[in-house]
Amino acid sequence: MQEITGLELSPKKVEYLKFLFKKGGLVRTTDISTQLKVDPSTSTKAISDLAETGLVEHIPYRGVRLTEAGQSYAEFLINRHNILSLMLSHYGLSPEEACGEASRFESLVSKTAVDKICTSMGHPMTSVCGKIRHVSCGIS
Amino acid sequence: MQEITGLELSPKKVEYLKFLFKKGGLVRTTDISTQLKVDPSTSTKAISDLAETGLVEHIPYRGVRLTEAGQSYAEFLINRHNILSLMLSHYGLSPEEACGEASRFESLVSKTAVDKICTSMGHPMTSVCGKIRHVSCGIS
DNA sequence: CATATGTTTGGTATATGCTCAAAACTTTTG
DNA sequence: CAAAAGTTTTGAGCATATACCAAACATATG
Numbered sequence: 043m044q045e046i047t048g049l050e051l052s053p054k055k056v057e058y059l060k061f062l063f064k065k066g067g068l069v070r071t072t073d074i075s076t077q078l079k080v081d082p083s084t085s086t087k088a089i090s091d092l093a094e095t096g097l098v099e100h101i102p103y104r105g106v107r108l109t110e111a112g113q114s115y116a117e118f119l120i121n122r123h124n125i126l127s128l129m130l131s132h133y134g135l136s137p138e139e140a141c142g143e144a145s146r147f148e149s150l151v152s153k154t155a156v157d158k159i160c161t162s163m164g165h166p167m168t169s170v171c172g173k174i175r176h177v178s179c180g181i182s
Numbered sequence: 183m184q185e186i187t188g189l190e191l192s193p194k195k196v197e198y199l200k201f202l203f204k205k206g207g208l209v210r211t212t213d214i215s216t217q218l219k220v221d222p223s224t225s226t227k228a229i230s231d232l233a234e235t236g237l238v239e240h241i242p243y244r245g246v247r248l249t250e251a252g253q254s255y256a257e258f259l260i261n262r263h264n265i266l267s268l269m270l271s272h273y274g275l276s277p278e279e280a281c282g283e284a285s286r287f288e289s290l291v292s293k294t295a296v297d298k299i300c301t302s303m304g305h306p307m308t309s310v311c312g313k314i315r316h317v318s319c320g321i322s
Numbered sequence: 323c324a325t326a327t328g329t330t331t332g333g334t335a336t337a338t339g340c341t342c343a344a345a346a347c348t349t350t351t352g
Numbered sequence: 353c354a355a356a357a358g359t360t361t362t363g364a365g366c367a368t369a370t371a372c373c374a375a376a377c378a379t380a381t382g
Binding site: 211212222 | 328329330331332
């Protein structure tokens with residue numbers, strides 16, 4: 043994934059990647075299916091898809107791990123979520139509401155837009171749902 | 183549609199409804215397919231779906247018209263779009279960017295959130311892409 | 323009223339996401 | 353250290369949303 047547009051992954055795939063990042067290391071299929079509340083077979087399938095994109099490495103019967111590309115992409119995904127949540131919280135949404143709304147639509151917000159929002163907010167360090175790291179954020 | 187959550191329709195269905203509202207009156211299948219750049223058969227299908235929800239009335243070979251429910255729902259959809267676009271434009275996105283981003287994700291933003299954003303912005307009357315009418319906006 | 327135009331139907335395709343049952347593999351344990 | 357128990361994967365199948373094409377159908381017009 044050379045240029046990140048932010049629109050590469052489907053909503054669910056984004057969830058998987060964010061979870062893998064937060065969990066860290068080798069993650070078991072069951073952990074994922076428990077967390078995302080789906081059948082283990084569903085998470086196995088999703089992981090196979092992600093493995094094909096090169097974002098994760100799947101060791102069958104062992105677990106999944108983010109690749110280096112996956113790490114930095116997941117970091118973008120989490121920053122995007124945090125920035126959008128923070129933005130929404132500025133409009134009177136509670137942290138939970140903001141976080142929930144952002145989770146629903148974040149996969150459709152481009153990196154370009156996120157970068158502008160981030161810049162406009164002055165590259166904040168913390169959101170309502172986590173710290174923000176301005177690594178791939180196109181600081182201007 | 184008793185209580186509007188804002189999450190009733192798929193992205194494309196939202197587009198159809200917004201277009202029908204803007205066009206007004208009885209709209210022909212071809213107008214729709216031309217506008218949304220899809221095959222006429224595709225728009226016929228979408229319209230059938232919408233007709234089942236009671237938001238539009240389809241008179242075969244004649245055209246489609248919003249029902250009263252469809253009218254007010256479409257008004258909500260357009261306000262949502264306008265409010266989200268305006269919000270984004272406050273973060274340095276150009277009108278075109280703001281409008282484009284909003285179009286991508288608006289169908290996943292709840293009415294509750296939109297109402298809060300609208301209130302927080304002081305119920306603005308105009309956005310970067312159209313006027314705003316605060317009819318169903320839960321003015322507080 | 324026959325033909326041109328516009329619309330709908332039916333078949334088919336892709337993408338995403340999901341479940342269940344059975345097979346395959348790993349781990350535990352007697 | 354083999355059988356039982358537990359976990360993971362595979363394969364078949366289903367649902368939704370979106371799309372196209374070709375054929376059938378309705379309407380409008382010359």
